[in-house]
Amino acid sequence: MNFHLEKSKNQSLSFPFDSSITLSIKREDRIDDYVSGNKYRKLKYNLDEARKKGFTTLLTYGGAYSNHIAAVAKAGRLFGFKTIGVIRGEELITKVDQNPTLSYAKANGMMFDFVTRTDFKFKTTQGFQNKLRAKHGHFYNVPEGGTNELAVLGCQEILNEEDAQFDYVCCAVGTGGTISGLINSAQPHQKIIGFPALKGDFLSEDISKFATSNNWHLNLDYHFGGYGKINEDLIAFINQFKIENNVPLDPIYTGKMMYGIFDLVQKGYFKDQSKILAIHTGGLQGISGMNSVLTKKRMPLIL
Ligand SMILES: *Cc1c(COP(=O)(O)O)cnc(C)c1O
DSSP states (O other): OOOSOSSOOEEEEOOSSOOSOEEEEEEGGGSOSSSOTHHHHHHHHHHHHHHHTTOOEEEEEEOTTOHHHHHHHHHHHHHTOEEEEEEEOGGGGGOGGGOHHHHHHHHTTOEEEEEOHHHHHTTTSHHHHHHHHHHHOSOEEOOGGGOSHHHHHHHTTSSOGGGGGOSEEEEEESSSHHHHHHHHHSOTTOEEEEEESSOOSOHHHHHHHHOSOOOEEEOOSOSTTSTTOOOHHHHHHHHHHHHHHSOOOOTTTHHHHHHHHHHHHHTTOSOTTOEEEEEEOOOTTHHHHHHHHHHHTTOOOOO
């Protein structure tokens, strides 16, 4: 599986305050509108593997607005796989057409298996897996969020030789696959800083399973209350950032990371004259889903 854009461009950004620090963003979001950013990197070698082993169906897992579900649905259609999405929340079965991510996945041929939140929690157990096999037959299992060894291998291709000039590489963290790839391909002088989009301290352990170096750190201060949680301050930041830099950020991952970077720069966290590279891991398909939630809550929308 190959897209035209194997090497994303870096774009320089400006701060609305004085600083000796320079910041660039790697536009992995430009790879594709749906198979975007790290989801493309994570699927690349998994789809090669599925094809090599003769699988014709991909099965994966995700929530109502999952970037990963959208990416698997489109990649499946483009590369000739049937796709099945095991979706968290039985109530969504009647709401597919109102949900932008699920209706997009459906239009790309994905079949859904809606499960309760409890079943979803136990999705990796033998019992649940046996039920899936009985129902859906032979399939290539792509884990939730897409993270496995082949995914980390794909994420090792995000950085290239020209990126050796940077002192810091920053990324948003969900399951830790992306940061593991960055850690493994970084130069010895570089420090990788991850911004988890969710609460919890299990991540360092997960990353240690894949990472071959200890040149990294997780900053736990910018999850905004947990996965998918946002506030008006974050929305205002994302909108202002887009106006000033002409770069859209998603509210679940990259918006929180960039908010964190700006805040840390202002607090003097980075050494003077540092060069920072932030990875735009994509996720922009999630904006319309978030805006429908914000509309219901009568909150300001993301531009
Ligand atoms: C899935 C996702 C992440 C998290 O990546 P992990 O490899 O799971 O840590 C970050 N950013 C965006 C936009 C994503 O869609």
